[in-house]
Amino acid sequence: xxNWTLLLFAVIFVALAPVAGCIxxxxxxxxxxxxQGRQGPPVMQPLYDVRKLLxxxxxxxxxxxxxxxxxxxxxxxxxxxxxxxxxDLLLIVFTLTLGxxxxxxxxxxxxxxxxxxxxxxxxxxxxxxxxxxxxxxxAYYLFTGGEDGGSFAVRDxxxxxxxxxxxxxxxxxxxxxxxxxxxxxxxxDLSMSHHAHQDIVRGVATEFSGRTYAMMEVSxxxxxxxxxxxVALFFQNGEWTGVVIGAVVAVLAYILEIxxxxxxxxxxxxxxxKSGWIVSLVLGMGNIIALLVIA
Amino acid sequence: xxxTSKSPWILHYDASSCNGCDIExxxxxxxIYDAERFGVINTGDPKQADIFLITGAVNDQxxxxxxxxxxxxxxxxxxxxxxxxxxxGGIFRDCYNILGGADxxxxxxxxxxxxxxxPESIIDGIVKGVAVLxxxxxxxxxxxxCSRSRGSRS
Ligand code: SF4
Numbered sequence: 001x002x003n004w005t006l007l008l009f010a011v012i013f014v015a016l017a018p019v020a021g022c023i024x025x026x027x028x029x030x031x032x033x034x035x036q037g038r039q040g041p042p043v044m045q046p047l048y049d050v051r052k053l054l055x056x057x058x059x060x061x062x063x064x065x066x067x068x069x070x071x072x073x074x075x076x077x078x079x080x081x082x083x084x085x086x087x088d089l090l091l092i093v094f095t096l097t098l099g100x101x102x103x104x105x106x107x108x109x110x111x112x113x114x115x116x117x118x119x120x121x122x123x124x125x126x127x128x129x130x131x132x133x134x135x136x137x138x139a140y141y142l143f144t145g146g147e148d149g150g151s152f153a154v155r156d157x158x159x160x161x162x163x164x165x166x167x168x169x170x171x172x173x174x175x176x177x178x179x180x181x182x183x184x185x186x187x188x189d190l191s192m193s194h195h196a197h198q199d200i201v202r203g204v205a206t207e208f209s210g211r212t213y214a215m216m217e218v219s220x221x222x223x224x225x226x227x228x229x230x231v232a233l234f235f236q237n238g239e240w241t242g243v244v245i246g247a248v249v250a251v252l253a254y255i256l257e258i259x260x261x262x263x264x265x266x267x268x269x270x271x272x273x274k275s276g277w278i279v280s281l282v283l284g285m286g287n288i289i290a291l292l293v294i295a
Numbered sequence: 296x297x298x299t300s301k302s303p304w305i306l307h308y309d310a311s312s313c314n315g316c317d318i319e320x321x322x323x324x325x326x327i328y329d330a331e332r333f334g335v336i337n338t339g340d341p342k343q344a345d346i347f348l349i350t351g352a353v354n355d356q357x358x359x360x361x362x363x364x365x366x367x368x369x370x371x372x373x374x375x376x377x378x379x380x381x382x383x384g385g386i387f388r389d390c391y392n393i394l395g396g397a398d399x400x401x402x403x404x405x406x407x408x409x410x411x412x413x414p415e416s417i418i419d420g421i422v423k424g425v426a427v428l429x430x431x432x433x434x435x436x437x438x439x440x441c442s443r444s445r446g447s448r449s
Contacts, residue, residue, distance in 0.1 A: 029331075037326040041334050048334055051298035052345070055432060057370040059342070202340045209342035209369050 006155060010085035013225070017080060021221025022046050024228075028258055035262045050217050056210035061110045068106035069212050073219040075099030080226035086155025089137045096133075099223075100126055103204060103216070110207035118203025122191035124269040128276025129178035135284035136230075139171045140164065142291040158236040163245075165234045167294070170287030172234050176253060177279045181272065182227055185261035188272050194261075228254060299345070299371065299432045300425045302334040306344035308364055310397065311387065312351025315411035316378035320348060322414045323421075330418055341367040346424050347374045348417075349397045352384040356392070358400045365401040371431035373424040375405045377417055382406045 026043035033040025042048075060066050079095040082088075100122070107119035140157050141150045143164050151157065157164065165172055181188040192203035200206070208216055231253045232246030267275075309317050323330040324337055338344050341364045353361055365374065376397045379385035384395040397403050404427045407420035 033329070033331060038329040039332050040329075041331050045302065045334050048298045048301040052302045053343075055299055055436075056345075057435070059369045202338070202343065205343075206340055207342060213343055 006085045010081040013080050013084040014077060017225040018218055018221045021218075021223075021225045022050075024224060024254065025217075025221060028254075031255070031258050032262055035259070046217065046221075050214045053210050053214035053217070058210055060209070060212060061112075061207050064109050065106050065207065066212050068102045068109065069208065069215050069219075071102040072099050072106065073215050073222075075102060076219045076222045076226075080222050080229075083154055083226055083229055086153060086158065089140060089152045089154055089157070090134075092154070093133050093137055097126070097130065099219075103219075107204040107207070112207045114200045114202070114206040115204060117200050118191045118206065121200075121269050122204055124273055125181050125188060125191055125276075128188075128273045129181045131277065132174050132178045132280040132284055135280055135288060136171050136175055139168050139284070139288055139291060142288065142295065143167055146292075146295055154233065157233060158242075159238045160236075161238050163235050163237045163242060167291060168234065168287060170283040170290070174279050174283035174287075175230070175234075176256070177283075178276060179227060179231070179253065180257055180260055181276065183224060183257055185257050187260075187264040187267040189261075190266055190269055190272065193266070224254075300429045302336075303345045303421065303425050303428060304336045304338045304343055305346045305348050305421070306339070306341050306364065306368065307337060307348045307350070308361065310349055310351040310357055310361060310381065311354045311393070312378065312380055316350035316380070319411045319414050320350060320377060320417060323417050328414045328418060330421070333422075335421065341365075342369065344368050345372060345428055346421060347372065347401075348377055348421075349374065349381050349403075350377045352380045352387045352393045352395060353397055353400050354390075354392045354394060358394060361397065361400050371428055371435055373404045373428045373431070374401055375407060375420050375424045376403045377407045377420065378412045379408055379410045382408060385410060 023043060025046040026041075029045060030040045030043055075095055076099045079092055079099060082095065083092050104119045104122050104126075107115040107122065137152060141152050144150045144156055144160050184192055184194075186193075190203075192205055202208075205213060205216060228250040231250040232243070235246035235249055236242040307317070307320055321337075322328060324335075341347075345368075347365060347368060349361065365372075374397065376382050380387060381397045382403075384393055387393050388395060394400065405420050405424045407416050409416055412420075
């Protein structure tokens, strides 16, 4: 694929991901409500929420916080654009973490103890999922040929010709596991629960209001679409069939996450950390060893 | 109808209610009444709330808390007093530590009577509150426009 096509993909992502992410968030709330026997809000509710937040009075505990949240949004958008432009997966993993770090900083710089505890927990959760994402990048490198011609670039992985799902089944399952943490769904929503009437109020986002909070919501829309893109990457075979299968599986994965979200109570950070590492070790490293043996 | 009225987020505070009204407030969110249909979210964070739903009379010990919660909410904001206790002090009004209704400490926009207030009337109160919210938002925008044009003239 030419560089111009890839650039076009990145531009499409930047322009359309918020739309798709907003609709996805709306469908999420609708399905959740139906699972609880309620009718639920309209599908466009997240858009109404964000527009309302933008119309609210601007009030912030300190200016730096707004700057950090803006950085979070910026780096999430850049990460997503890099992913859809087919750039280096390792670089993508690191910029994603950078974005995450800005969110944690934004929570830390406010005085609220709830935000502080939320930030602390956000770091624990990041510690739990980060190894799995890195292992995934390494597995892709081995899958595309390892030392003779292997590549970390998303464009090479997507255009490799074979689907990665079978040789990387363990990685895929492990990624689905940490996806719950990345999407901040219950049982791993300990840093920032969906509704703000739990132990640490709104966790990381306790001090965000109005415009700042809206920025964080939009970042989540971008992030969710990019994460679903990562799910779809497992099914790319260089043809359109891969794209279709990948998109279908990504949607199914999201529905699975909604079901998990509604069906499980929140876990402690210790459990999150332990389970994250055990899954990375068993499924992730096991799969890496299998790939090495096959090669 | 603007987006403000499509997504009223509620902060619920129990001043010194007997818990009767609180249960009715929560009943609004259950499948039978499902207030989330109208975009209502019961948030616990004053910084993200639009409507302050207060139940029970205000007493000497929590008047500061009520005032602080109110102050932390960004404009436009509306206060809905739910139950006769929050409206006037109700059955507790003669107690030694009770100041009276919520309006003794913060400006109340909508009064929802009843002991306990029924979920239907609470939702009705929220809808009325949303109308007030909308008015306040329009006023806020008007003021912003005024100050901007004044700024450009000077
Ligand atoms: S109005 Fe009645 S039900 Fe409500 S808090 Fe007062 S006494 Fe309790």
